[in-house]
Amino acid sequence: MAEVNVVANATPSKFSKLSSKWSVLRTSPSTLIGGVLLLVIALACILIPWLGHMDGTTTNTANMLLAPSARHPMGTDNVGRDTFTRVLLGGKASLTVGISAAAIAGIIGFIVGLYSAYYSKLGYLLMRVCDGLMAFPAILFAIVFIGAFGQSMRSVILSLSIVFIPMVARIVRSATLSNMNENYVQVLTNLGAGSFRILWRNIALNVIGAWIVEVTFVCADAILVEAAMSFIGAGIPQPQASWGNMLYDSRTYIYSAWWMTVFPGLALAFTVFVINMLGDGLREVFDPKSRR
Amino acid sequence: MIGQRKAILQVNSITKDFVRRGFTSRAQTVMRAVNNVSLQLFANQTYALVGESGSGKSTTGRIICALERPTSGTVVFNDENYTDFSDHLLRQKIRGNIQMVLQDPFSSLNPRKTIEHAVLEALEIQKIGKNHSERLDAVVDMIERVGLSSGMINRYPHQFSGGQLQRVNIARALVVRPKILILDESVSALDVSVQAQVLNLLQDLKQEFSLSYLFITHDLSVVRFIADRVGVLRKGELVEEGTVDEIFDHPQTDYTQNLLSSIPIPNPEHRQLAF
Numbered sequence: 001m002a003e004v005n006v007v008a009n010a011t012p013s014k015f016s017k018l019s020s021k022w023s024v025l026r027t028s029p030s031t032l033i034g035g036v037l038l039l040v041i042a043l044a045c046i047l048i049p050w051l052g053h054m055d056g057t058t059t060n061t062a063n064m065l066l067a068p069s070a071r072h073p074m075g076t077d078n079v080g081r082d083t084f085t086r087v088l089l090g091g092k093a094s095l096t097v098g099i100s101a102a103a104i105a106g107i108i109g110f111i112v113g114l115y116s117a118y119y120s121k122l123g124y125l126l127m128r129v130c131d132g133l134m135a136f137p138a139i140l141f142a143i144v145f146i147g148a149f150g151q152s153m154r155s156v157i158l159s160l161s162i163v164f165i166p167m168v169a170r171i172v173r174s175a176t177l178s179n180m181n182e183n184y185v186q187v188l189t190n191l192g193a194g195s196f197r198i199l200w201r202n203i204a205l206n207v208i209g210a211w212i213v214e215v216t217f218v219c220a221d222a223i224l225v226e227a228a229m230s231f232i233g234a235g236i237p238q239p240q241a242s243w244g245n246m247l248y249d250s251r252t253y254i255y256s257a258w259w260m261t262v263f264p265g266l267a268l269a270f271t272v273f274v275i276n277m278l279g280d281g282l283r284e285v286f287d288p289k290s291r292r
Numbered sequence: 293m294i295g296q297r298k299a300i301l302q303v304n305s306i307t308k309d310f311v312r313r314g315f316t317s318r319a320q321t322v323m324r325a326v327n328n329v330s331l332q333l334f335a336n337q338t339y340a341l342v343g344e345s346g347s348g349k350s351t352t353g354r355i356i357c358a359l360e361r362p363t364s365g366t367v368v369f370n371d372e373n374y375t376d377f378s379d380h381l382l383r384q385k386i387r388g389n390i391q392m393v394l395q396d397p398f399s400s401l402n403p404r405k406t407i408e409h410a411v412l413e414a415l416e417i418q419k420i421g422k423n424h425s426e427r428l429d430a431v432v433d434m435i436e437r438v439g440l441s442s443g444m445i446n447r448y449p450h451q452f453s454g455g456q457l458q459r460v461n462i463a464r465a466l467v468v469r470p471k472i473l474i475l476d477e478s479v480s481a482l483d484v485s486v487q488a489q490v491l492n493l494l495q496d497l498k499q500e501f502s503l504s505y506l507f508i509t510h511d512l513s514v515v516r517f518i519a520d521r522v523g524v525l526r527k528g529e530l531v532e533e534g535t536v537d538e539i540f541d542h543p544q545t546d547y548t549q550n551l552l553s554s555i556p557i558p559n560p561e562h563r564q565l566a567f
Contacts, residue, residue, distance in 0.1 A: 183400040187461075190357050191417045191468065192387035201413075205404040 031281025037274045045091035054085040057239045065257045075259035077249060083259060086241040087267050093242045094271065097157055097226045102219035104161035109168025110211055114199050116169065117176035127173070130166035138163040138225050143234045151237045156226055163225075164218045171214040175207040209286025216279035220272045227268055243268040299332035300504055301356065301390075301472055306330075306365030308351050308528075325351040326362070327528040333472065336498070338505040340515040340536075342551065343525035349508045352525070353476045356506065357392050358382050369472075388418045391465035395477035397457035401449040408445040411435065411464045418468045434467045435460070437500070439493060455486035459493065466501060474506045479514065491518055513555045516540055524548050 049056070060080035068075045074083035112130075116123030133141070138160070145159035179185065180203070188198050229235035230244025238245055243264040250260035308326040313319075326348040333339050341349050354360040356367055358374060366375045374386050394400050401410050411431045421427035432442045438459040449457055458478060465473055475494070479487045491514065498505060507518055515522055515536065522539040524532040524547065532539065532548050543549045 183394045183396055184402045186359065187392070187394065187400055187464070188413075188417070190359060190387065190390075190392055191414050192383040193413075193417045197413075197417065202402050202405070205402065 028281045028284040030277045031285055034274050034276075034278030034281050038271075038278055041091065041271055041274065042095055045088050045095060049085060049088050049092070054082070054088070056081060056085045056089040056241045065253065065260075067257075068259050074263045075257065077246075077260050078253055078257070083246075083263055086246055087243070087263050089241040090243040090246055090264060091267055091271065093153065093236050093240060094223045094226060094268070097153065097160065097236075098219045098223035098275075100157045101160035101164060101222040101226075102215050104157070105164035105168050105218055105222075106211065106215040108161070109165045110172050110204075110207075112165065113169040113172025114176055114204065114207070117173045117180060118195055118199055123173065126169070130169055133163065133166045136163070138221075139228055142225065142229055143232075146229070146234045151234065153236055153240075156229065156235055160222045160225060164222060167218060168211065168214050171210055172207055175210045176203055179203045179206050209282075213279055213283045213286060216275060216282060220275040220279065223268070223272055223275070297334050300335045300370060301333040301506075302366075302368040303329060303331045303333075303352070303356065304366045304368065306352070306355055306362040306367065308348070308355060308360065309363045325528055326355070328365070329523075329525070329528070329530045330365075331523050331530065331533070333504050333506060335471075335504055336502055337521065338498070338507055338519045340507040340509065340519035340522045341525060342509055342512055342515055342522060344510060344551075346527075347525040348528035349510075349525050350476055351528075353392065353474045353506060353508050356472075357390055357474055358386055388420075388468045389470050390472045390474065391468065391470040392474035392476055393458070393461045393465050393478040395481050397454050397461055397481065398449060400461050401457060403449055406446050406448055407435070407452075407460045410449075410460065411467050414464045414467050420468060430467060431463075434463045437497070438463045438466075439489075453486075455482050455490060458482060458486075458490055462490075462493070462497070466497060466503075469501065470503070472504045472506065474508065476508045477510070478507075480509060480511060487514070494518065512551055524551065 048054070058081070060076075063072075063076045063080035063082075065078055066072055066076040066080075072082050072084065074087060076082055077086070112126055116126040141163050142156070142159040145162070146155050149155045149158075176199075184202065185198055188202060193202075226235055226242070227244035227247070230242040231248045233245070233248065235244050236242035246264040247261065247268075250257070250264070254261050305328045306326055307324065307328055310323040310325055312321045312323065329348070329352055331339065331341075341352060343349050351360065355362050358367075358377070362375065366373050368374070369386060369389060372385065374382065377386065401407070405413070408428075408431060411434060412427055415421050415427045415430060421430055432445065435445055436442055440456060440459055440463075444452075444456075449460075452460065458481075461478075462473075479490050482490060494505070495518065497503065505518070507515070509515060519536050522534065522536055523530050524539070524545070526547050531545050532543070539548060540552065543552055
């Protein structure tokens with residue numbers, strides 16, 4: 001009898017849990033707008049060049065420095081490549097770097113943060129390593145890394161991942177530490193739970209909100225740093241398009257061909273803005289105070 | 293009479309020091325939280341440990357739960373001295389037998405887990421029950437025994453009141469069928485009317501599961517209602533011990549007298565002027 005009761009109750013409550021999350025999303029418009037816009041940007045960068053068979057690398061001296069027109073909506077650059085195509089392809093590169101770096105740094109940072117909070121001696125050691133890494137400016141470290149391992153997209157992603165691990169680890173560690181003081185951890189220990197259950201099946205649930213928010217900001221940061229690296233020639237190798245190296249190319253033509261500077265710059269600023277908006281929205285969603 | 297029976301739990305002159313190291317490791321201050329405390333807990337008995345805050349009540353409870361190791365002294369459960377047990381041995385022999393319920397019902401539960409999940413987890417950790425559905429039955433059964441309806445089982449902690457949550461905490465502690473339940477200020481955070489309900493529930497469960505309680509509290513008005521024996525702690529020392537009637541009717545020390553006089557008397561005509 002009791003069992004029947006439980007089963008009957010399970011479905012509506014699961015549903016109401018989902019719908020409550022959804023209503024929170026609705027009350028936080030920046031999450032919704034940021035998420036949708038990011039999706040639009042990502043889809044545009046991936047689908048438009050693919051569907052249109054666009055070529056962003058072949059030079060054509062007949063089309064040099066053309067102003068925006070119907071044929072070239074964002075004009076052409078100094079070697080006759082379509083800027084619109086290159087902005088989209090650059091966006092693909094930027095998003096790939098940003099999302100990959102955020103994912104790698106996010107996963108490793110999560111593990112490091114969780115365990116460094118649980119084992120205080122190990123944590124002390126790991127946090128000093130993180131301090132050391134944080135003392136380096138991200139871009140300096142990345143340049144040294146590129147210098148040692150060669151210039152490629154993979155090196156850019158790897159170096160940025162390493163640079164951003166400490167940021168994620170710090171956030172996860174502090175959230176974990178405050179959870180460790182909660183009574184429920186004590187109760188679990190008293191029940192005989194091991195570190196795996198306490199960390200991964202309990203504390204992780206409470207840390208994941210702060211983690212998602214931080215990962216979003218890391219993604220935006222990584223895109224900016226990648227652009228800076230490409231701008232000084234240590235990022236995505238030419239002739240592959242990247243917003244950073246497009247800005248670098250445009251520098252000498254800034255007075256004669258404004259479109260070469262404005263469009264990649266706007267794309268970069270807009271994308272970072274959208275990701276930050278998503279992050280801010282997620283912060284609202286996961287804030288326990290706004291939930292109640 | 294009680295002396296003839298065998299104690300289920302023996303605490304033999306435990307002492308606990310907390311050492312705080314200064315910036316240079318030479319300078320250290322030692323805080324003696326528990327000093328040479330001995331007590332015995334018998335089957336089906338409630339032992340109330342009372343004292344002001346900072347008197348070492350909770351530390352004693354934590355040592356009995358093996359969450360803290362005593363600096364000296366031994367703790368014995370069913371003739372087994374588990375003071376120096378490894379984590380593995382503790383898990384095997386002690387954890388399931390000695391459970392506790394803490395003061396704050398809210399933070400004792402993971403806010404992101406349904407109460408079904410929380411109680412189920414206790415069974416999973418203790419590896420009780422053959423399969424999921426058997427465990428689920430035990431969870432539903434226990435939730436109903438503590439006076440909650442099984443329909444609430446999929447709710448999250450923030451959807452409950454403090455009194456209901458404390459029932460959940462009691463259910464989670466009892467679902468692994470412990471012999472001893474340590475109640476560390478378990479009803480202190482609740483409203484007086486809810487307190488009475490939970491205390492009644494605890495009295496019922498004690499009979500049903502033949503439990504022994506170690507009831508840690510600063511609130512003596514509750515003690516008379518629930519306890520069989522009382523120990524009075526002061527600054528980590530057990531200053532007085534005896535049956536409820538002995539302690540309440542013939543307190544031997546000034547400290548106990550002071551504690552007793554702090555109990556509010558409901559009828560103003562029975563109040564004595566303090567000066």
